[in-house]
Structure formats: structure tokens, C-alpha cells
Amino acid sequence: MQREAWAVLLILLLAGAAAYAHVTTTTEEYSRYNTGWNGTSGFAGEEIRDLRGLDPGAALLILAPDRPFTAEEAGYLRAFLDGGGRVIIADEEGAANGLLADLGSTMRVRPGNLASLDRNHADPGLFLARVVGNDTLFAGVETVRVNRPAAVEGGEPLLETSILTWEDADGDGRITGSETFGKAVVGAREGNLTVLGDPSLFINAMLAENLEFIQNTRAVLLDGTHSRTGTANLILNARLWIQETPPAAAAAAALAVLPVAWHFGRKRDD
Amino acid sequence: MAGAKKYYAAAVLAAWLIIVAFFMVLSRTLDLEVFFVLALIGLLVVAVLIDGAFSRPRYMRYIGYLIAAGVALFAYIVVQKILEILAA
Amino acid sequence: MNPRVSHAILMAAAVLVLVLLGARAADPVLYTAENISTAAHADPATVQKRSPGNAAALVPLMDDLLGETGTLALTIKLKDYESAERDLARYSELSRQFDRLVVTLDVSGTDVGEFQQNNRQNQEALATLLNDTRRFEDLQSLEIEVRGDDEQHMAVVYEGEALRQKMREGFSAYAKRETATTRIAEHYEINATPYQESVEDFAEIADAADDWREEIGTGTKKSPLRIAVTPAEGRYGDTLLIAGTHASGRPGAPVEIYVDSRIAETVALDDGGSYRHPYRIGRVLAGPHLAYATAGPIYSEVAAFAILSGNTSITLALAEVNETTIACTGNLTTDDRPVTLAPVLLRVDDGTLVAAETDKNGTYEKEIALPAGEHTIRAEFHGAGYPLNASESPAETVTVRGEGLSPLPFAAALAALFGTGWYLRRRRNRREESPVVEPARETAEEAAVPPPQVEIAGLPPREAATVLFRTLRARLGIAETKTPRDCARIAPGHAGFFERYELIRYAGETPSEEELRAMEKEALGGDADAA
Numbered sequence: 048m049q050r051e052a053w054a055v056l057l058i059l060l061l062a063g064a065a066a067y068a069h070v071t072t073t074t075e076e077y078s079r080y081n082t083g084w085n086g087t088s089g090f091a092g093e094e095i096r097d098l099r100g101l102d103p104g105a106a107l108l109i110l111a112p113d114r115p116f117t118a119e120e121a122g123y124l125r126a127f128l129d130g131g132g133r134v135i136i137a138d139e140e141g142a143a144n145g146l147l148a149d150l151g152s153t154m155r156v157r158p159g160n161l162a163s164l165d166r167n168h169a170d171p172g173l174f175l176a177r178v179v180g181n182d183t184l185f186a187g188v189e190t191v192r193v194n195r196p197a198a199v200e201g202g203e204p205l206l207e208t209s210i211l212t213w214e215d216a217d218g219d220g221r222i223t224g225s226e227t228f229g230k231a232v233v234g235a236r237e238g239n240l241t242v243l244g245d246p247s248l249f250i251n252a253m254l255a256e257n258l259e260f261i262q263n264t265r266a267v268l269l270d271g272t273h274s275r276t277g278t279a280n281l282i283l284n285a286r287l288w289i290q291e292t293p294p295a296a297a298a299a300a301a302l303a304v305l306p307v308a309w310h311f312g313r314k315r316d317d
Numbered sequence: 318m319a320g321a322k323k324y325y326a327a328a329v330l331a332a333w334l335i336i337v338a339f340f341m342v343l344s345r346t347l348d349l350e351v352f353f354v355l356a357l358i359g360l361l362v363v364a365v366l367i368d369g370a371f372s373r374p375r376y377m378r379y380i381g382y383l384i385a386a387g388v389a390l391f392a393y394i395v396v397q398k399i400l401e402i403l404a405a
Numbered sequence: 406m407n408p409r410v411s412h413a414i415l416m417a418a419a420v421l422v423l424v425l426l427g428a429r430a431a432d433p434v435l436y437t438a439e440n441i442s443t444a445a446h447a448d449p450a451t452v453q454k455r456s457p458g459n460a461a462a463l464v465p466l467m468d469d470l471l472g473e474t475g476t477l478a479l480t481i482k483l484k485d486y487e488s489a490e491r492d493l494a495r496y497s498e499l500s501r502q503f504d505r506l507v508v509t510l511d512v513s514g515t516d517v518g519e520f521q522q523n524n525r526q527n528q529e530a531l532a533t534l535l536n537d538t539r540r541f542e543d544l545q546s547l548e549i550e551v552r553g554d555d556e557q558h559m560a561v562v563y564e565g566e567a568l569r570q571k572m573r574e575g576f577s578a579y580a581k582r583e584t585a586t587t588r589i590a591e592h593y594e595i596n597a598t599p600y601q602e603s604v605e606d607f608a609e610i611a612d613a614a615d616d617w618r619e620e621i622g623t624g625t626k627k628s629p630l631r632i633a634v635t636p637a638e639g640r641y642g643d644t645l646l647i648a649g650t651h652a653s654g655r656p657g658a659p660v661e662i663y664v665d666s667r668i669a670e671t672v673a674l675d676d677g678g679s680y681r682h683p684y685r686i687g688r689v690l691a692g693p694h695l696a697y698a699t700a701g702p703i704y705s706e707v708a709a710f711a712i713l714s715g716n717t718s719i720t721l722a723l724a725e726v727n728e729t730t731i732a733c734t735g736n737l738t739t740d741d742r743p744v745t746l747a748p749v750l751l752r753v754d755d756g757t758l759v760a761a762e763t764d765k766n767g768t769y770e771k772e773i774a775l776p777a778g779e780h781t782i783r784a785e786f787h788g789a790g791y792p793l794n795a796s797e798s799p800a801e802t803v804t805v806r807g808e809g810l811s812p813l814p815f816a817a818a819l820a821a822l823f824g825t826g827w828y829l830r831r832r833r834n835r836r837e838e839s840p841v842v843e844p845a846r847e848t849a850e851e852a853a854v855p856p857p858q859v860e861i862a863g864l865p866p867r868e869a870a871t872v873l874f875r876t877l878r879a880r881l882g883i884a885e886t887k888t889p890r891d892c893a894r895i896a897p898g899h900a901g902f903f904e905r906y907e908l909i910r911y912a913g914e915t916p917s918e919e920e921l922r923a924m925e926k927e928a929l930g931g932d933a934d935a936a
Contacts, residue, residue, distance in 0.1 A: 050321075061335075084441065164458070164460040164510055165460045168454055169454075169455045170447045173449055194446040194447060195445060210464060210594070211464075221755075222515055223514055227516070228592075247445060252448045252449055253446075345437070345451075346434070347434070348434045349435060350433040388824075389819070390818065391821070392817045392818050392821035393814045396813055396814040397814045400811060
């Protein structure tokens with residue numbers, strides 16, 4: 048009898064572990080809670096939610112922004128930039144172009160379908176870009192493997208593709224028809240503002256491909272409110288909210304402790 | 318007490334199969350042939366360990382047939398893979 | 406739950422699972438992570454690591470090719486013919502590598518393809534220039550030698566004039582390509598200076614020929630051997646008429662007709678002193694070409710004609726030959742004219758290239774063996790050496806069934822089944838036999854052992870009984886590991902003895918003197934009856 052109880056307990060434990068893993072992770076792109084290949088759970092960056100009062104010596108990464116920036120927030124960022132802080136925007140859909148205009152920059156992200164012959168994989172969008180110019184972000188890095196990037200216009204080029212790159216308009220993976228070869232810039236900077244055309248550099252599957260570069264981004268702060276690193280999962284959001292608001296944490300603790308205290312504290316009528 | 322060994326054997330076999338399935342999901346490759354071969358190995362190991370020298374309980378009487386069928390299928394898979402390699 | 410019910414449910418579940426698995430048995434790999442991607446990115450661990458070709462070598466090769474033109478033209482100008490031959494060989498080798506790389510990387514439709522065509526023409530032009538310059542130098546020395554002999558001198562002068570015209574025409578064609586080639590070089594950021602210098606060197610060589618003409622120019626009349634090409638331009642498959650007259654020629658004398666310094670045909674002068682040859686445009690590069698004729702030592706002037714490039718179209722049809730082979734057929738035509746004996750490339754799955762050739766009707770046919778599964782095949786014509794533009798067919802998909810089931814695995818499975826069955830049966834029989842064999846052996850030994858001697862005087866009764874038990878057991882040939890109860894079972898004739906001893910040994914009873922004596926007798930083999 049006792050043996051069967053152990054077996055049942057073991058199975059329940061395994062099932063519980065599986066359920067826990069299912070509930071606390073998600074499959075959303077770029078999410079911090081996505082442990083799969085397209086999540087950013089492996090990226091070591093501290094998440095901040097308030098753009099006010101940032102330390103001027105830090106670097107702030109805005110990863111694949113999907114929410115627009117208010118004028119107030121743009122103002123905080125400008126103040127941060129003027130104070131010497133560094134802002135890195137990684138975007139390949141063009142959603143950051145509004146913010147770039149607000150910050151007074153001439154750089155823009157031009158989404159498209161870049162393909163290159165200078166690659167080691169069968170997918171034409173997964174190729175190597177060369178590091179040009181001097182930048183601490185790319186110190187010790189010669190080539191960066193990019194994953195379906197967008198081109199960046201304006202600014203001083205940091206990452207350039209080889210000349211055998213083209214904009215694959217018809218999506219057939221070959222250079223046909225009116226498509227022509229040309230170098231494309233996938234990373235540029237203007238003063239303290241850097242724009243990278245590929246947020247996929249920070250997903251779990253790509254962290255191992257550009258080790259030196261990821262090492263250089265170790266101390267970067269992540270903008271939690273505008274980057275797409277959050278989640279729409281209710282349970283995770285609820286847990287996060289409880290962790291962040293002290294009264295809620297206290298209430299949850301009380302909820303766990305009170306029944307136990309009541310059980311042991313009541314008078315026994317034996 | 319009667320049949321405790323039977324339950325142990327079944328539990329160990331089930332645990333082994335769950336471990337194999339877990340690793341297959343982890344490596345994102347679900348291959349029936351690999352699973353079958355590993356299951357057969359588990360079955361053979363368990364059958365050898367619970368086999369008593371002096372008695373043949375009811376649950377061990379027909380395991381010979383199961384093992385024979387498993388080995389036949391294993392031989393089929395091995396020869397097919399060899400042919401594939403030779404053809405390449 | 407009733408055990409029968411649970412067993413029935415288990416059986417039903419097992420059968421259901423086996424049926425479901427059996428349905429997938431033909432395709433055992435249920436799932437692999439391959440080419441996992443979303444719109445924004447692909448998972449590099451699941452994408453096949455296959456490079457399209459040595460793309461990094463493309464632009465450096467173009468750079469090398471332009472550099473070689475500079476070196477080659479310079480060595481020709483300096484009349485260093487040995488180095489020039491070596492340079493030309495190296496240039497040809499580089500051009501071949503470049504052609505292969507362009508086809509592998511599938512970039513013939515871009516300006517790299519245009520560069521490739523220009524490069525081929527440049528290569529031919531420079532090779533011709535080398536031969537012409539060498540011959541020209543010989544002629545110059547020969548001309549001085551034969552100054553006395555009018556007839557020979559005239560022949561030399563005519564040939565020199567032909568060579569000069571060749572070099573002049575060659576230069577104008579070479580210079581025409583300069584703009585396009587330089588533009589492409591700038592696009593790919595390669596150094597076009599050596600190439601531009603080669604154009605200048607070529608100009609100097611042509612000018613030197615003109616200067617020599619000026620020197621010996623006065624008094625020379627035109628060559629008696631005339632040549633003309635009509636029409637002056639054509640396309641692939643057209644026939645141009647190369648005809649002319651020989652003023653002082655005998656009927657029947659042979660006239661050799663050269664196209665681009667290669668002999669095309671030898672014809673005979675007819676009665677009127679004229680000759681004609683229909684020249685069919687086949688595998689020659691597009692662009693300007695030269696034709697001239699020789700009758701003995703007399704060279705004609707050089708007639709220029711142009712070959713225009715034409716567009717081609719290629720078709721592809723796939724048919725299944727058997728389970729592993731696919732037949733690819735198609736037609737290669739240009740403006741309703743078939744392109745005969747031309748090389749066609751079949752690109753399988755964006756990787757492997759299979760070569761085929763069209764026959765006299767412009768049809769090609771090739772059988773390709775493929776592994777099972779879906780494949781994409783595209784037919785391409787690259788127009789290398791033809792005055793034709795490249796073309797490709799639309800990609801066709803085909804599913805290859807793959808070989809049917811071979812009997813060998815089934816035979817192996819049957820053999821394994823029988824082998825396992827035989828082995829298990831043998832093991833079981835051996836295990837059952839051994840307990841049966843032992844008792845028979847023991848009873849046989851019982852009679853052979855001689856009666857032993859034993860000393861029990863002075864021992865306490867229970868120990869004496871033990872000694873007697875051991876004696877009897879040894880005498881009967883029973884193994885020492887057997888307990889009294891086992892011995893009673895094995896040797897029923899002495900069952901009484903053993904049972905009594907069992908009580909003495911384990912129940913704590915003490916044998917009396919009489920019992921001991923009876924046991925002694927039995928142990929030593931005197932009495933066969935129970936004590």
C-alpha cells in the first residue's frame with residue numbers, strides 16, 4: 048500500500064512539474080518568459096520600467112518596440128542621451144521610426160527582405176555582416192551573424208553586409224529579374240544613439256552565434272515597457288504584479304500562513 | 318507481497334519509457350524506430366533481471382513471445398538501415 | 406476494479422496504440438525540428454548548414470581577371486612572348502574558375518553575368534592579339550629580307566595589311582567594352598586601372614601596326630584577293646555568304662577562308678576566278694568578327710561582320726521512369742530555331758548540377774536518379790561561347806516514390822524470430838532437464854561406494870548422530886549441501902533414518918544407545934531396512 052502511495056506521489060510530482068513549466072513560460076516572440084528558440088530568457092539584461100532618472104553611464108536597449116513612445120518619454124530619453132547615456136534601438140519592422148523622428152535623428156529603419164550569398168546556411172536571410180568603424184559594442188568582433196535583418200538608413204555605418212546582398216522582393220531566395228547586388232547597412236550610430244536593424248540578435252537561438260557581441264552587451268538595461276519582452280499571459284503578469292506591489296505580496300503571504308496558523312492554534316477537543 | 322516484483326518491473330519499464338520520451342522531446346526529434354529500439358532494450362534488461370532460476374511465474378510465461386517479436390522487428394530495422402547506408 | 410475488466414481495458418488500449426503506431430510505421434520519423442522559422446527570424450540550429458558556394462571568392466576573382474588583362478597586354482606590347490603565353494594560360498584558368506563559380510552561385514542574370522560575357526570576349530581578343538603580334542613581328546623582319554623580290558614582297562605586304570586591319574578591328578571592339586566593364590568594376594569596388602591600361606597598350610600595338618603600314622605604304626595597291634561577307638550581320642543559325650574574287654588566280658586553286666584567325670573552310674576557285682562559302686553561325690561569341698582569305702602566300706583584306714546576340718527559351722518536362730529515376734526532357738530554341746549540340750544544366754534542389762546536351766533538333770533528354778521525396782528541378786542554359794543570352798525554365802516539382810520494400814529485411818526478421826524462439830526453447834529445456842538428471846546419477850553411485858569406517862566412541866550422542874548422518878550421506882553419494890529432509894526425499898529407502906536425525910538435530914531430541922547402534926549399522930551399510 049505504501050509503495051503504491053509513493054508511485055502516485057512521484058507521478059503527481061512529475062505532472063506538477065510539467066504543469067508548472069507550462070504555466071510559467073510562453074511562446075511569444077522575444078518574450079523574457081519564452082525559453083524556446085525565439086524567446087529572450089537567456090539574455091542577461093536588467094529590466095527597468097521607468098525612463099526617469101537613468102544613470103548617465105548606462106546603456107539602454109529597446110528591443111523590438113511595439114508600443115509608441117509618448118512625448119514625455121521621448122523627452123526623458125533625449126535628456127538621457129544628452130547626459131551621456133547610450134540608447135540602442137533594435138528594430139526590424141519600422142515601429143521605432145516614430146521615436147527616431149522624435150529624438151531628432153536622421154536614421155530610419157527600412158523593413159524589407161534582405162538576402163545574401165555570403166552565408167553558411169541554406170536560408171538566404173541568415174548571413175554574415177561585417178563590423179565597420181569603431182564601437183565598444185563591437186569591440187573584438189569582426190563578423191556578426193544576422194537573422195533576417197532590416198536595412199538602416201542614415202547615421203554612421205557600424206554593421207555592413209557584403210556586396211553580394213540584395214533585396215529579395217519576390218521572395219524566391221535567388222537574385223532574379225530587376226534585383227541588384229548592393230551593400231546594405233544593418234547597424235548605424237549617430238552620437239550616442241545606435242540603431243540595429245536586427246532584434247533577432249538577442250533571441251536564445253542566436254546568443255551562441257555571436258558570443259563576443261553578446262558579451263559586450265552584458266551590462267545593458269532593457270526597457271521593459273516598450274520592448275516586446277513582456278507577455279500577454281495572465282498568470283505571469285499576475286505573479287509579476289504581486290512581486291512588484293508590496294501590499295499584494297504581504298496579502299499573498301498572509302493568505303498562505305493564516306490557515307496553517309488557525310489549524311494549529313485552535314483548541315483541540317480530544 | 319505476491320506480485321510485488323511484477324509491479325516493480327512494470328514501474329521500471331514505464332519510468333524508462335518516460336525518460337526516453339522526455340529526451341526525445343528535448344532534442345525536438347520524435348523517431349519511432351529509436352523509441353522502439355530503446356524500449357526493446359529496456360524490456361530485455363527487465364526480463365533478465367526479474368527472471369528467477371527456479372520458477373516461472375505466470376507473467377513471465379509468455380514474455381518469450383513478446384521478446385521474439387521485438388527481436389524480429391529489431392532485425393528488420395537494422396537490415397533496412399544497413400541497406401540504406403549501402404545504397405547511399 | 407475487477408481485475409478482468411482492468412485487463413480487458415489494458416488489452417484494448419494496447420491494441421489501439423499498436424494500430425495507431427502501425428499506421429505510421431512506413432514513416433517512422435514522426436517529427437524533426439527542421440527549418441523552424443517565423444516571419445522575423447529562423448532558428449539557425451534547425452537550418453541546414455549549406456553554403457551556396459564560395460561567394461567570398463567571386464569579387465577577388467573579378468579583380469584578378471582585370472589585373473591579368475593589364476599584365477597580358479603589357480607583356481604583348483613588350484614583345485615578351487614567353488611570359489605572355491604563361492599569362493594567357495593563367496588568365497584562361499582564372500576565367501574557367503570564374504565561369505564555374507558564376508554558374509554555382511546562380512548569378513548569371515546580374516551584372517556579374519555581363520562581366521563574365523565581356524571577360525570571355527576580352528580573353529579571346531587578347532589571345533588573338535598575342536598571335537597576331539607575334540606573326541606581325543615575323544612579317545616585319547621578313548619584309549626587310551624580301552625587299553628585292555617583288556612578288557614575295559607583295560605577299561608579305563598583303564599579309565601585313567590583313568594583320569593590321571585585324572588588330573585595328575580587334576582594338577575597336579576591345580575599347581567598346583571598356584565603359585561597361587569599368588562601370589561594373591566600380592559597382593563591386595575593384596581596381597579597374599590595370600584593365601584601362603590594357604586598353605591603352607592595345608591601342609599602342611594597333612598604332613604601331615599603322616605606323617609600319619605608313620612606312621612601307623607608298624606604292625602598295627590593294628590585294629588581288631577580294632573578300633566580302635553578306636549580309637554584314639546575323640544571328641545564331643543564320644548563314645552568311647563569304648565570297649570574293651582572285652584577280653590573278655587559276656581556276657581550281659585552293660583558297661583558305663579564315664574566320665577570327667581560325668580556318669573555316671578551304672574552297673576552290675571556280676572558272677571565273679571567284680570563290681564562295683556559306684558560313685553558318687554556330688558556336689561563336691556575339692560581337693564583331695573578322696574574315697579573311699588566303700590563296701597561297703597572298704592574303705586578302707579583312708572583312709568585318711557582326712553577330713548579334715539572340716534570346717533563347719528553354720522548356721522542361723519531367724516524367725517518371727521508375728521508382729528512383731526521373732527523365733528530364735525539353736527544347737532549347739532561339740526565335741523558333743533549335744539550338745543544337747548545346748550544353749544544358751539541370752539544377753536539382755538548388756544544389757546539384759547535372760549536365761546535359763541538346764541533340765541535332767535542339768532537344769535534350771537526361772535521366773537523373775534521385776532519393777525518395779519531393780524535388781525541384783530547373784533547366785538552365787548559360788550561353789557560354791554562343792551568341793545567345795542565358796535562359797532558364799520554370800522550376801518543376803516532382804515526387805520520387807523511392808524503391809519498394811526489399812525482401813531482405815523481412816528475411817532477416819524471420820530468421821531472428823526463429824533464432825530467438827529456438828534459443829529460448831533450448832534454454833527452457835536445459836533448465837528443466839537438470840533437476841531430472843541429478844537423481845538418476847545419485848542412485849547409480851549409491852551402489853559403487855564401499856562401506857566406510859567411522860569412529861563414534863567417546864562422542865556425545867547428538868554429535869555421534871551427526872557423524873553418522875554425514876557418513877550415510879556420503880556413502881549414498883548425496884551432496885553435502887542437502888538437508889536431512891532433502892536426503893529423505895532423494896533416498897526414500899533411508900527416509901526413516903533421515904527423519905529421525907532431523908528430529909535429533911533440529912527438535913533437540915537425544916538418541917538412545919540402541920538407536921545409535923542401529924543408526925551406526927545403517928550408516929555403515931549393514932542394514933538396508935529403516936531403523
